Amino acid sequence: MGVAVEIEGLTKSFGKQTVWSDVTFDLPPGEISVLLGPSGTGKSVFLKTLVGLxxxxxxxxRIDGQEVTTLHERELYAVRRRLGVLFQDGALFGSMxxxxxxxxxxxxxxxxxxxxIRGIVEDRLELVGMTGDGDKFPAEISGGMRKRAGLARALVLDPELILCDEPDSGLDPVRTALLGELxxxxNAATGATFLIVTHDINTARTIPDHIGMLYLRRLVAFAPRAEMLASDEPVLRQFLNASREGPIGMTEEKDALEVARERERELAVDDYRGDHREGP
Structure with a gap:
């Protein structure tokens, strides 16, 4: 069974640059959660913070009730053995x-x-649909196969929490859908808790039990998938519909400026409505 992960008030900066601030949500045990966000919102930094990098x-x-931010390296090592991580490129050794x-x-x-070891490796290769491919080298296989091999490696220690960093990066839509199905x-076979960092809309709409979104250095929301897909939150609606209309711009700086302008327009409309509600 997967573990519960409780995240409260999490803040990370590099120098004077705040990546995200006061992030609070819980990963339900044994379920799949997806963390969305435009490029540059610190999603990968968030995963690396979870694993103690x-x-x-x-x-x-808190992972399974254990506070991990204050652990020494040896104690953190024991926690990491309960985790499996799939990096963007699979992070396979090219010489093996x-x-x-x-x-x-x-x-x-x-x-x-x-x-x-042979029994475990062959079992994990079978789980990801790669029976008989053990003799191949990373350079000899497709990007999708490298992702599946990376998943197999993430599973060998029977992790209770599996973190996937942009698993759909570099894959075409068909292979992205197949990887999501896998x-x-x-998740059904292992009962592990999954957290997937992505900006793929189809992945968010079809796979997770819960969805969260990072934007402008904060967590916009974290809720069950159906609730998030039906949300009227402008950032979520724009992102999930791949719309040009909304607060998300080409850069975080532009986003912040646009949000401020939209807020000014909203206040102006509210003032206008207020003026016209008042009687003589």
Whole structure:
């Protein structure tokens, strides 16, 4: 069964640049959650903060009730063994075939025999639909196959929490849909908690139980998928409908300026309505 993750007041900056501030939400155990956001909103930084690669400026991360932001490296290592991470490019070693890539965490972090390792690796290859592909090298396979091999490696230690950083990056729409279907099947088979960082609209509309969105250095919302898809929140509506109309611009700076302008227009309309509601 997957673990619950509780995130409260999480804030991260690099120098004077705030990436996001006061982010609070819970990942329900055993379910799939998707974190959306325009490019440059710090989604990948958020994942790296969850796994302890970055320290937050303030806030709390509790995995299965354990606060991880204050752990020493050795204690954090034990927590990371409960996690599986799929990076954007699969992060496979080019000098190793797929079998050795997938076996690597088992050889590094366990004392299992080679016979035990073979059984686990072959099982994970089967789970991701790559039976018989263990002898191939990353350069010999497609991007979609590299993503699936990366998933197989993320699964070898039986993680309770699986983090996927832009798993659809570089994939065409058909392979993105197939990878999403595979993630849903893996969630059903393993019961693990999944958090997927993406900006793919179809992934958000079809896969998750819950959706969150980062925008302008804050969490806009985190809620069940049906609620988010029906939301009237302008940023969500624009993003999920791939619309040019709305507060999202080409850059975060432009976004902030546009939001301020829209707020001024809203206030002007409210003032106008207020003036016309008043009697003589």
């Amino acid at each position: 970055f320290k937050p400026d303030r806030g709390s991360i 075939n797929l079998y050795d890539n997938i076996a690597f965490p088992l050889r590094e972090h366990t004392r299992k025999t080679e016979a035990e 993630i849903s099947e893996l």
